Amino acid sequence: MAIKKDKVDAVMVGFGWTGAIMAKELVDAGLNVLALERGGMHDTATTAKYPNIADELSYVMRGKLFQDLSKETLTFRHSPDGTAVPYRQQGAMLLGNGVGGAGFHWNGLTWRPQASDLQLRSHYEQRYGKGFIPEGMTIQDFGVTYDELEPYFTQFEDVAGIAGKAGNLNGKLVPGGNRFEAPRSKEYPTPPLRDIYGAQLFAKAARELGHEPFPIPAANVSQPYTNPYGVRLGPCNFCGFCEDFGCYMYSKSSPQTTIHPALLDKPNFQLRTHCQVVRVNTDASGKRATGVTYIDAEGREVEQPADMVFLTAFQMHNVRLLLLSGIGRPYDPATGEGVVGRNFAYQMNGGVNAFLPKGTQLNPFIGAGAAGQAIDDFNGDNFDHGPLGFIGGANVRHNRTGGRPIGQAGVPKGTKKWGAGWKSAVQDSYQRMMTIVAQGSVMSYRDSYLSLDPTYRDAYGQPLLRVTFDWHDNELKMTQYTVGQAAKIARAMTDHVDVNVRKGHFDTRVYQSTHTTGGAVMGSDPSTSVVNKYLQSWDVHNLFVIGASAFPQNFGYNPTGLVGALSYWAAHAIRGQYLKNPGPLVQA
Amino acid sequence: MKNEDQPRRRFLRQMLTVVPASAVTPAILMQQGCTDAAKPAAQTDGSRATSADDYKPTYFTDAEWTFVRAAVDELIPADATGAGGLEAGVPEFIDRQMETPYGHGKLWYMQGPFHPDADPLLGYQARFVPRDIYRYGIEACDAWCTQEHGKKFAELPRDTRVQVLEALEAGKIHLEPVGAKLLFATLLKNTHEGYFADPMYGGNRHMAGWKMIGFPGARADFADWIGQPGAKYPLGPVSILGEQA
Numbered sequence: 001m002a003i004k005k006d007k008v009d010a011v012m013v014g015f016g017w018t019g020a021i022m023a024k025e026l027v028d029a030g031l032n033v034l035a036l037e038r039g040g041m042h043d044t045a046t047t048a049k050y051p052n053i054a055d056e057l058s059y060v061m062r063g064k065l066f067q068d069l070s071k072e073t074l075t076f077r078h079s080p081d082g083t084a085v086p087y088r089q090q091g092a093m094l095l096g097n098g099v100g101g102a103g104f105h106w107n108g109l110t111w112r113p114q115a116s117d118l119q120l121r122s123h124y125e126q127r128y129g130k131g132f133i134p135e136g137m138t139i140q141d142f143g144v145t146y147d148e149l150e151p152y153f154t155q156f157e158d159v160a161g162i163a164g165k166a167g168n169l170n171g172k173l174v175p176g177g178n179r180f181e182a183p184r185s186k187e188y189p190t191p192p193l194r195d196i197y198g199a200q201l202f203a204k205a206a207r208e209l210g211h212e213p214f215p216i217p218a219a220n221v222s223q224p225y226t227n228p229y230g231v232r233l234g235p236c237n238f239c240g241f242c243e244d245f246g247c248y249m250y251s252k253s254s255p256q257t258t259i260h261p262a263l264l265d266k267p268n269f270q271l272r273t274h275c276q277v278v279r280v281n282t283d284a285s286g287k288r289a290t291g292v293t294y295i296d297a298e299g300r301e302v303e304q305p306a307d308m309v310f311l312t313a314f315q316m317h318n319v320r321l322l323l324l325s326g327i328g329r330p331y332d333p334a335t336g337e338g339v340v341g342r343n344f345a346y347q348m349n350g351g352v353n354a355f356l357p358k359g360t361q362l363n364p365f366i367g368a369g370a371a372g373q374a375i376d377d378f379n380g381d382n383f384d385h386g387p388l389g390f391i392g393g394a395n396v397r398h399n400r401t402g403g404r405p406i407g408q409a410g411v412p413k414g415t416k417k418w419g420a421g422w423k424s425a426v427q428d429s430y431q432r433m434m435t436i437v438a439q440g441s442v443m444s445y446r447d448s449y450l451s452l453d454p455t456y457r458d459a460y461g462q463p464l465l466r467v468t469f470d471w472h473d474n475e476l477k478m479t480q481y482t483v484g485q486a487a488k489i490a491r492a493m494t495d496h497v498d499v500n501v502r503k504g505h506f507d508t509r510v511y512q513s514t515h516t517t518g519g520a521v522m523g524s525d526p527s528t529s530v531v532n533k534y535l536q537s538w539d540v541h542n543l544f545v546i547g548a549s550a551f552p553q554n555f556g557y558n559p560t561g562l563v564g565a566l567s568y569w570a571a572h573a574i575r576g577q578y579l580k581n582p583g584p585l586v587q588a
Numbered sequence: 589m590k591n592e593d594q595p596r597r598r599f600l601r602q603m604l605t606v607v608p609a610s611a612v613t614p615a616i617l618m619q620q621g622c623t624d625a626a627k628p629a630a631q632t633d634g635s636r637a638t639s640a641d642d643y644k645p646t647y648f649t650d651a652e653w654t655f656v657r658a659a660v661d662e663l664i665p666a667d668a669t670g671a672g673g674l675e676a677g678v679p680e681f682i683d684r685q686m687e688t689p690y691g692h693g694k695l696w697y698m699q700g701p702f703h704p705d706a707d708p709l710l711g712y713q714a715r716f717v718p719r720d721i722y723r724y725g726i727e728a729c730d731a732w733c734t735q736e737h738g739k740k741f742a743e744l745p746r747d748t749r750v751q752v753l754e755a756l757e758a759g760k761i762h763l764e765p766v767g768a769k770l771l772f773a774t775l776l777k778n779t780h781e782g783y784f785a786d787p788m789y790g791g792n793r794h795m796a797g798w799k800m801i802g803f804p805g806a807r808a809d810f811a812d813w814i815g816q817p818g819a820k821y822p823l824g825p826v827s828i829l830g831e832q833a
Contacts, residue, residue, distance in 0.1 A: 050808065051826075054806035055785075055806075056784070056785065056786075068695075070695060070696060078709075078710075083703070088713065089695075089711060091711055197818050238813075240808060240810070248808075361818050363819075363820075365810070366810040366821075405797060405798060405803045418663040419665060420669070422664075423664065423800070427669055427670065430802060455701065508709060509709065
């Protein structure tokens with residue numbers, strides 16, 4: 001017999017960025033809010049304490065802050081007729097766990113998508129014609145426009161203290177910023193980070209080729225900053241332990257450093273850690289959520305009634321919980337019908353390693369998660385795709401997260417991986433190797449989707465989420481082209497350039513990106529989306545599914561800027577409309 | 589987090605006996621570290637390279653320990669570039685890792701069914717945890733060496749050992765039940781980790797790996813050097829437990 005807890009007004013399933021944003025908004029609206037987190041407590045003072053945090057083996061190689069795969073993982077296959085096998089070891093993606101989620105150990109690149117990214121199908125059909133979109137590609141519009149979201153991008157950036165330089169203020173181009181960015185209503189809250197040496201060299205080479213490089217918008221604040229909640233962040237000191245680590249300096253924006261101090265002690269807020277939500281409960285009609293059921297740290301089943309349920313877990317887990325709860329019609333690739341799990345997408349990254357002249361001192365250990373320079377000339381639809389024959393593009397950049405010796409001390413291609421030759425190569429390359437990355441978009445396809453695995457189960461006996469995914473010609477062409485552009489910049493710096501272009505089938509073994517998207521996508525048509533433009537379930541009006549699970553396809557930017565904006569956008573609609581009159585915010 | 593508590597506590601207990609000496613004579617230790625890094629390359633043939641190391645393995649048997657030491661000595665040989673894997677304590681690192689959740693495969697999803705013949709792009713699908721990989725792999729490799737060359741791996745001449753490692757890496761030797769490529773990849777990965785991880789895990793002794801490439805370890809504060817583009821960073825490494833060089 002399950003333990004039954006007292007009802008709350010709203011329950012958050014997962015307590016990373018989206019859970020913290022939504023909880024804060026609803027607590028401020030006077031609701032009683034409970035956040036359930038499957039992992040443990042993480043905070044700066046204990047989890048990110050110096051010097052213990054400067055431990056590559058523990059945090060990166062052994063994945064101290066990542067999802068514990070021994071308890072729950074994914075399964076992968078390349079096509080709908082294949083047999084999926086488990087993702088047994090950390091590889092292509094590094095899912096988060098615990099309070100703060102991946103928002104605690106992320107790098108902090110915080111972008112706004114292009115206006116056309118949010119209306120992708122209409123935009124491409126209009127500019128290139130309907131026939132330009134290949135058969136089987138299921139891209140669609142987000143159902144919300146950039147103009148609608150603009151105030152919420154600003155809100156998220158202000159909360160996070162993003163360091164950057166505007167390139168387009170209210171339609172007026174501003175030198176030094178990203179001339180391709182969508183118009184923004186105000187400057188970034190903190191100035192750009194100072195340039196690491198490699199970024200200076202990248203920017204110089206890019207300018208020589210006629211590009212206009214700009215500083216990457218960074219959730220690593222560049223100066224002391226107090227956010228609208230009154231929470232203070234300190235300036236980044238380029239410690240080089242950002243990616244996969246918590247920030248000991250209180251400089252990297254995370255739920256911990258921007259929201260928790262203004263939320264955790266509120267009397268109408270509760271956080272329970274080590275609570276694994278196993279399903280969303282609905283009433284007999286199936287149209288109304290009654291709360292959630294979770295397994296607590298002692299293994300007891302607990303029923304938590306709530307008036308509103310928010311899936312604020314990572315993209316994968318949001319989708320899995322919908323499938324486990326039987327909410328929404330599961331997607332069937334054979335018919336193309338159904339929506340839950342549909343339009344899973346990823347990112348296609350490639351790049352080049354440039355070996356600068358001997359004697360160069362890059363000091364690679366001087367880095368920050370989002371420190372660097374970028375160009376957007378080959379991202380989104382900022383260039384003519386007509387003659388190229390593919391959709392999408394890539395953000396091309398040099399971004400120095402650090403110089404970690406186990407994982408970031410590279411050698412030229414063809415070098416033996418051991419012995420005296422490796423030693424001299426790794427020593428020789430350490431100060432003069434820099435990487436230019438082309439982080440590329442991935443479109444959605446009829447055969448790329450998420451479903452429950454028929455064989456493998458988690459530690460609680462529930463089916464794992466199965467990922468059916470492989471590269472398509474469109475992305476292989478896109479990466480070939482955009483990595484080629486990165487190579488041109490590198491060759492303006494040095495003659496010794498190693499080019500890395502992904503080919504063949506998706507490889508789960510090698511880290512590529514944790515920017516997974518889709519499966520519970522937003523839109524204006526319930527037959528092709530799980531949630532409406534306010535991230536509200538079409539089927540269950542008091543259930544909201546917040547996060548990158550809502551992206552109908554993926555772009556060439558890191559997703560957190562849009563995830564933050566969508567969270568505030570949804571919160572605004574809930575506070576302004578839903579709480580007064582609970583029901584569908586959009587009529588199907 | 590809790591996964592790492594046990595080894596750390598055990599390590600701290602071990603450190604209690606070591607700390608006073610190093611706390612009293614940091615400068616001398618530092619000099620020794622530098623000297624060790626440079627000398628053996630010139631003066632030893634490597635096969636007899638010692639690390640002044642009285643570490644006794646916890647997991648590995650004598651035969652396995654001999655194999656691991658010999659293999660590490662080839663994977664990162666001592667030379668003028670920097671310390672070898674033996675002086676840097678890499679075998680100790682690997683042995684200690686075998687006692688951690690990693691060594692026991694507790695960080696991996698290890699529920700069946702197992703499909704070891706699945707497309708390799710879909711990732712590791714064997715049922716072996718790192719402890720098994722070394723136990724079964726070393727035994728099979730030594731048996732192969734004995735059959736082919738009449739001696740165990742560690743007893744072979746250096747150039748033959750290198751050839752064996754190259755053949756393992758390329759999967760040209762058939763070993764069962766742990767395949768040659770898996771044994772080699774695990775050994776190489778752990779060797780690199782042991783050379784470059786913080787010294788508190790038993791490897792990277794006196795921060796030899798960090799000194800070789802110029803990584804300043806746990807300094808983790810470059811606010812004063814971000815404005816010096818292209819200038820050599822002036823400070824040597826520090827470790828998490830406070831060793832300096």
